[in-house]
Amino acid sequence: MSPRGRPRAPGLALLATAGVMLVLMARADEVPRFPEGAAVFQANCAVCHRATGAGTPGLAPPVTQYPPRFIATPEGRRQLALTVLFGMFGDIVVAERHYNFKMPDFVRLDDATLAATLNFVVFDLGHAPAEAAPLTVSDIAAERPRALDGSAVLAHRGEVVAQLAP
């Protein structure tokens, strides 16, 4: 019998239960809409863009700023596909910071994998409106034969950004 210890036990048990419930609720919130894309992103992209997509200052931009806006226009959707297929090279400004490093190409990944990865970026990390249409396998397949280089992808991005609503 330990009269000093006993009365605290029910409180601790309650706290522990509440803690477990909070963890479970937080996890349920984080279940991605595009889980396959999430796995590819964490394996191939997070090293530069970080797990949250927030980017690495001086190295890689956040992918949470422009991609969720690009998904809303036909040229923006093409831009997303071109960036992952062929990479991108040259100065861009995102959230008032300059980035001027090489985004590698991922032309070796298949169309379904690239579509899922971009959809994870746009909808799960970037919180694009849920009613926007996700990228499809044919969206990626349509751009693959173009075989652009990273500077041409950057030039196309300039046109797309100029057409976005301010």
Ligand code: HEC
């Ligand atoms: C070696 C670092 C690196 C890796 C790995 C990487 N990126 Fe990038 N990414 C960059 C850089 C750097 C840029 C900006 C290029 C520039 O300045 O022209 C960029 C740009 C982007 C953009 C364009 C953002 C915008 O505002 O236009 C998207 C989308 C993107 N990356 C997605 C991905 C995805 C998806 C992956 C994984 C399949 C990936 N990146 C892997 C470095 C990386």
